[in-house]
Amino acid sequence: MASSEPSRYGLFLVFAICAIVSLLALLLSSVAIGRSSASKFTVNPGTLKQEDDDYVWTFAAGHSWHGFEYRDESTGELRGFTVDLINAVCQEANKKCEIIRDLYINCWDAKAGGPAHGGTGLMGGWYDGCSAWSQTRQRLNTFKFSKPYVQQLAEKITFYTADADSDLDWRDLTNRTVAFLDGWPASEDCILLYDEINGFDKSNARHYPSIEEFIVGIQQKEVDCGFAALSEKLQKELHHLTTDELDFKCTLSAPSIMMRKDSQLDTWWNEAFDRIRANGKYSEVCRDLYEVHV
The missing domain is CATH 3.40.190.10 (Periplasmic binding protein-like II)
Structure with missing residues (x-):
């Protein structure tokens, strides 16, 4: 009988350890889920793919680029030429689209003294494209681009x-x-x-x-x-300083939509963009840049 006490104690100890381990695992998984959901945008259910009709195409836009992308202080909404253009192209292509406000560094990032690289958001699939990004030699190594939708902005x-x-x-x-x-x-x-x-x-x-x-x-x-x-x-x-003789060499194209190389976004975006240029909708969007978003 004396030997049964250690056995019961040992069994109790095993159950206690298992309970503690299970509790720790639950807590750690909760923390991991919390961190993931706090830093990642989710619009589409996990089963939807880009080729599906119900897929929602997502675009990241910033908030501090004059009339192109800005936050309306009175409403809190993201507004500007870029927002109007994305809405017009998506409507023309009959696509479901959402525009997400995010930091520019989540599209493309660079640290002093280090190599520039794709941002966490676009590389990680938080969204399908980033608006208003020009082609550079470094960016072309990582991403592809839609047709430019404005003329080159910087000349000097x-x-x-x-x-x-x-x-x-x-x-x-x-x-x-x-x-x-x-x-x-x-x-x-x-x-x-x-x-x-x-x-x-x-x-x-x-x-x-x-x-x-x-x-x-x-x-x-x-x-x-x-x-x-x-x-x-x-x-x-x-x-x-007086450097008027220095032409702008930093980009290879005017601003466009930047996307991952495995994306199908450009397969419909470019065609729809060409159509709104032909039917006059693009001219309306451009007019609002100077008459509304000032």
Whole structure:
């Protein structure tokens, strides 16, 4: 009889350990599910595929690109030329579509001194396409693109400084720190395309996630200068150096829809886009860019 007590105790201990392990497994799985659902968009049931009629095509759009993509402060809605264009093309193609607001870095990302790469969102299938992205040599290694839907926006590139009396010589960037907009075409790789610019070292690159932070970083002299396309917004806040002879070499095409190489999105998008250009709907979308989204 004495030997039965340890046996019962041992059996109880086994059950207790199993219960604890099961509880831990449940807790860990709950945490994993919570993390997954918090960082991933789900529109289609897992059984739907792109070739299915009920498939919902999803597009990521940002919120800080002037009249092209912006958040309406009065309604909280995402608005702009890009939103109108996606809706028009999807309607023409008779496709179900949703537009998702997300960070630009989830479409294409770059860290100072490191290689640019596909963003977590597009690579991970959170959505089918990212709007308003131009082709670059690096991006073409990872993604494919729809037909461009606007003309090339940037024609010149320049360096920006905080002061008009800056003694910076943009032709010689030896030991100079340079600001870049994270993930934008005017990148560390692009600056190396210009034979006129010497001395740049990627270790001196500083990245900023938004135009606003890019401007502040230069104004507060966290960097010696910034490298970006010539634009009215930046010219209002910063001094730009005289580099009018520098044509914009950072992109190979105007903005379009960027997608994974295994996507079927371009098989219907390009045809529908051509049709709205022919039937006048595209002209209406363009008109609203200047009359509504200002």
